[in-house]
Amino acid sequence: MDQMIAWTEVGSVADIPRQGSRVVKTAFGDVALFRTATDEVFALEDRCPHKGGPLSQGIVHGRRVTCPLHNWVIELATGEAVAPDEGCAGHVPVRIEGGVISLALAARTPGRGGCHG
Numbered sequence: 001m002d003q004m005i006a007w008t009e010v011g012s013v014a015d016i017p018r019q020g021s022r023v024v025k026t027a028f029g030d031v032a033l034f035r036t037a038t039d040e041v042f043a044l045e046d047r048c049p050h051k052g053g054p055l056s057q058g059i060v061h062g063r064r065v066t067c068p069l070h071n072w073v074i075e076l077a078t079g080e081a082v083a084p085d086e087g088c089a090g091h092v093p094v095r096i097e098g099g100v101i102s103l104a105l106a107a108r109t110p111g112r113g114g115c116h117g
């Protein structure tokens with residue numbers, strides 16, 4: 001069912017430390033890949049919806065990351081800020097096959113206009 005989606009390989013799960021992240025440069029800007037303690041991988045624009053902080057340098061806990069600048073908490077699965085904060089970091093669909101991570105960059109949800117636009 002993926003025929004309409006262009007997937008771009010960006011490395012392997014093993015390249016990302018557990019509860020850590022890695023930045024991938026793309027034509028759409030920097031994308032932060034996050035790996036949870038349970039080996040799920042999520043991708044968000046590396047730009048906090050608050051003031052543009054580097055989410056890739058935040059702390060991963062559960063399925064969330066805390067921005068290093070002012071401690072906003074962002075849901076990795078959606079890019080949305082956890083209430084009471086509001087905003088969206090922009091979410092990029094991730095596929096993992098044989099430990100290789102691919103991103104659907106063209107299908108990303110740009111964050112600057114919010115998640116719901």
Ligand code: FES
Nearest residue numbers: 048050051053067
């Ligand atoms: S820039 Fe991320 S919380 Fe302020």
